[in-house]
Amino acid sequence: MSLRSGRRLSAALRSVGTTVAEWDADARLLSRIKQERPDAVVVALHGGEGENGAVQAVLDLLGVPYVGTGPYACRRAWDKPTAKAELARAGLTTPDWVALPHATFRELGAQAVLDALVAKLGLPLMLKPDQGGSALGAHVVRDAAELPSAMVGALSYGDAVLVEQFVEGTEVAITVIDGPDGPEALPAVQIEPADGVYDYTARYTAGLTSYHAPAEVSPEVAAAAGELAIAAHRLLGLRDVSRTDAIIDRSGTPHFLEVNVSPGLTETSLLPMAVEAAGRSLGEVFATLVERAISRSR
Ligand SMILES: Nc1ncnc2c1ncn2[C@@H]1O[C@H](COP(=O)(O)OP(=O)(O)OP(=O)(O)O)[C@@H](O)[C@H]1O
Ligand SMILES: [Mg+2]
Numbered sequence: 470m471s472l473r474s475g476r477r478l479s480a481a482l483r484s485v486g487t488t489v490a491e492w493d494a495d496a497r498l499l500s501r502i503k504q505e506r507p508d509a510v511v512v513a514l515h516g517g518e519g520e521n522g523a524v525q526a527v528l529d530l531l532g533v534p535y536v537g538t539g540p541y542a543c544r545r546a547w548d549k550p551t552a553k554a555e556l557a558r559a560g561l562t563t564p565d566w567v568a569l570p571h572a573t574f575r576e577l578g579a580q581a582v583l584d585a586l587v588a589k590l591g592l593p594l595m596l597k598p599d600q601g602g603s604a605l606g607a608h609v610v611r612d613a614a615e616l617p618s619a620m621v622g623a624l625s626y627g628d629a630v631l632v633e634q635f636v637e638g639t640e641v642a643i644t645v646i647d648g649p650d651g652p653e654a655l656p657a658v659q660i661e662p663a664d665g666v667y668d669y670t671a672r673y674t675a676g677l678t679s680y681h682a683p684a685e686v687s688p689e690v691a692a693a694a695g696e697l698a699i700a701a702h703r704l705l706g707l708r709d710v711s712r713t714d715a716i717i718d719r720s721g722t723p724h725f726l727e728v729n730v731s732p733g734l735t736e737t738s739l740l741p742m743a744v745e746a747a748g749r750s751l752g753e754v755f756a757t758l759v760e761r762a763i764s765r766s767r
Contacts, residue, residue, distance in 0.1 A: 471513060593610060654698050656746040698712075
C-alpha cells in the first residue's frame with residue numbers, strides 16, 4: 470500500500486515538474502537524507518510507522534521540512550480513543566465508546582466486562598483495535614454471543630480494544646487540505662461496500678466497493694460533513710492534509726470515526742478521488758503542500 474501510494478505520488482509530482490526521489494524507510498534513510506539534503510520530504514507511509522509520529526519526530530530531529538502533521542499531533546490522531554475524546558469534549562458527534570486494555574478483561578473476567586459494555590452501549594457494537602488501520606481486527610457485533618470472539622479478534626492487533634456504538638448509515642471520507650485561507654474540505658467521497666462492511670477485502674479487491682465523489686447527499690449534509698472534518702483537523706492540530714472517516718446517520722448527522730494523517734494515494738484510495746471531484750490534480754495539490762513545508766522552515 471505505502472509503496473503504491475509513493476509511486477502514484479511521485480508520478481503526480483513529476484507531472485508538474487517536481488524532482489522526486491523515492492526512499493524506503495529503512496536503515497539507509499538517515500544517511501540518504503544527510504547526504505542529499507532534500508528540500509522537503511513527503512511521508513507516504515501508512516499504518517503505525519507513518520502515522521504514529523515516529524518518522525515525523527526523526528525528520529524534526531534532522532531539521533528536514535516535511536509535508537504533514539508534527540509528531541505529537543500524529544500520536545493524538547493515531548490513538549482513536551484520544552482523538553474521539555478531544556472531539557467529544559468540543560461538542561462534536563462521535564459514536565459513544567469505551568476503550569479497554571487487554572489486561573482488564575483478563576483481570577476482571579471477560580464476560581462480566583462484556584456484559585457491562587452491552588448494558589451501557591447496547592447493540593449493535595463495533596469492536597476494533599484502539600490504534601491501527603485498514604479495518605484489520607474490526608468487527609460488527611449484532612448479537613452479544615459474538616462479542617468474545619470479536620474482542621479476541623480486535624485484541625490480536627493491539628493491546629487495547631475500542632468498543633463503539635454501531636452507526637447505521639452512509640459512510641464518507643472527507644479530505645482536508647490546508648490552503649491560504651486555512652483548512653479547506655474537499656468534496657466528501659461516499660463508500661458503498663457490496664456487502665455493507667468496508668473491511669479489508671472490500672477495500673483492496675477491485676469491484677467490491679463502489680464510490681461516489683462527490684457523495685450523494687444533500688448540500689446541507691455535505692456541508693456538515695466538511696465542517697466536522699475541518700473541526701477535527703483544527704482540534705487535533707493537524708497540518709497540511711488529513712482524511713476524516715465518518716458515518717452519516719439517517720437524520721443526516723455525521724459521526725466522527727477517526728482521522729488519518731497519511732491517507733492512501735493509490736488508484737483505489739479516497740483522497741485522490743476527492744481531489745479529482747474538486748477539479749484539482751494530485752500533483753498540483755502536493756506540489757503546493759511541498760512549497761508550504763519549505764516556506765515553514767525558512
Ligand atoms: N461506529 C461504527 N459504526 C459503523 N461502522 C463503523 C464504525 N466504526 C467503524 N466502522 C466501519 O469499519 C471501518 C473501519 O473503521 P475505522 O475507519 O475506524 O478503522 P481503520 O481500520 O482505522 O480504517 P482506516 O484504514 O481507514 O484507517 C469503517 O470504514 C466503517 O466501515
Ligand atoms: Mg478508517
